Amino acid sequence: MGYVDYEVDGHVAVMTINRPKALNALNEEVLKDIEAAFDAVDLSEIRAVIVTGAGEKSFVAGADIAAMSTMTKEEGERFGKFGNDIFRKIETFPVPVIAAVNGFALGGGNELAMSCDIRICSENALFGQPEVGLGITPGFGGTQRLARLIGPGKAKEMVYAARNIKADEAYRVGLVNAVYSQEELMPAAKKLAKAIAANAPIAVRNCKKAVNEGLQVDMDQAVVIEEKLFADCFETEDQREGMRAFLEKRKIEKFNNR
Ligand code: CAA
Numbered sequence: 001m002g003y004v005d006y007e008v009d010g011h012v013a014v015m016t017i018n019r020p021k022a023l024n025a026l027n028e029e030v031l032k033d034i035e036a037a038f039d040a041v042d043l044s045e046i047r048a049v050i051v052t053g054a055g056e057k058s059f060v061a062g063a064d065i066a067a068m069s070t071m072t073k074e075e076g077e078r079f080g081k082f083g084n085d086i087f088r089k090i091e092t093f094p095v096p097v098i099a100a101v102n103g104f105a106l107g108g109g110n111e112l113a114m115s116c117d118i119r120i121c122s123e124n125a126l127f128g129q130p131e132v133g134l135g136i137t138p139g140f141g142g143t144q145r146l147a148r149l150i151g152p153g154k155a156k157e158m159v160y161a162a163r164n165i166k167a168d169e170a171y172r173v174g175l176v177n178a179v180y181s182q183e184e185l186m187p188a189a190k191k192l193a194k195a196i197a198a199n200a201p202i203a204v205r206n207c208k209k210a211v212n213e214g215l216q217v218d219m220d221q222a223v224v225i226e227e228k229l230f231a232d233c234f235e236t237e238d239q240r241e242g243m244r245a246f247l248e249k250r251k252i253e254k255f256n257n258r
Helices: 028-039 073-091 108-115 130-134 142-150 152-161 167-172 182-197 201-214 219-233 237-247
Strands: 004-009 012-017 048-053 058-060 097-101 104-106 118-122 126-128 178-180
Touching: 004 028, 012 028, 012 182, 028 073, 048 058, 048 108, 048 182, 058 097, 058 108, 073 108, 097 108, 097 182, 104 108, 108 126, 108 142, 118 167, 118 182, 126 167, 130 152, 142 152, 167 178, 178 182, 201 219, 201 237
Parallel strands: 012 048, 048 097, 058 104, 097 118, 104 126, 118 178
Antiparallel strands: 004 012
16 A cells, blocks of 8 residues: 555554655545555454544645546546545444544545544644635535535535635534644544544444434434444443443453454
8 A cells, every 4th residue: 555554553553644745635546545444454453543644734635636637527527436435435434433634634635534433633734625716526525524514504615715724713613523733643543542442342333333324314213223233232242241340340351342
């Protein structure tokens, strides 16, 4: 995976998009490498994933403008589908994915961050969908996920006016959960990932499914989704051990993902 560095720290995988000369912009190869990195995750071991960008300046500065500049309508459609399919795979990836946004998250960069479960960022982060200034719409989910995350009014302002927002505003509108100094960002991402990884993995996965799938349907159907995923946990060793430890007033040693 030439454009994505992959490291494992205990039960946490860290993926670093590494094309700093182009501020980690997403061309087809980078997208393929991101997909390959997710395909390579050993789900028997990994319980949370962190996605970040190489360098101090940029998470991802968008889809590759040079590569898009000569695309035909058909090529544009294919490129949009290619990115959308990968970002949907991240959104529905079985374990939680944290975006550690360490700088520019523009266009496809903001869209990548939004396909993750949780976003935290550094003080120098900048978020936006500048596509209309390039004569296109956001193409990797920006017209859909931004409105769902921060509401249609604010999303439309950002998208129509191509208005970028800094870290403090991103925090205020709920696009990110927290803002850290550049040095503190990765330690904070790892601390959060490790806190997730310490919990019963099947229960965490079921929570992700319940939230994501429940948001797509009405509340009557949503609670049925929850009931099923809640019930499934009672077939796991981790549920038995988790509750036994509580009743025996002892600390859980570790969850075994069974
Ligand atoms: N695509 C291709 N190359 C990019 C890029 C992108 N999205 N963003 C930056 N680069 C390249 C620059 O061309 C430059 O390359 P050279 O050194 O070879 O000239 C290099 O990265 C460094 O960039 P700058 O010199 O521009 O750096 P800067 O600090 O002056 O500015 C920036 C940084 C504000 C992020 C600026 O680079 C910029 O505006 N980039 C484009 C952001 C953008 O519009 N993103 C949306 C793309 S469209 C999209 O994403 C569609 C979609 O939804 C699928």
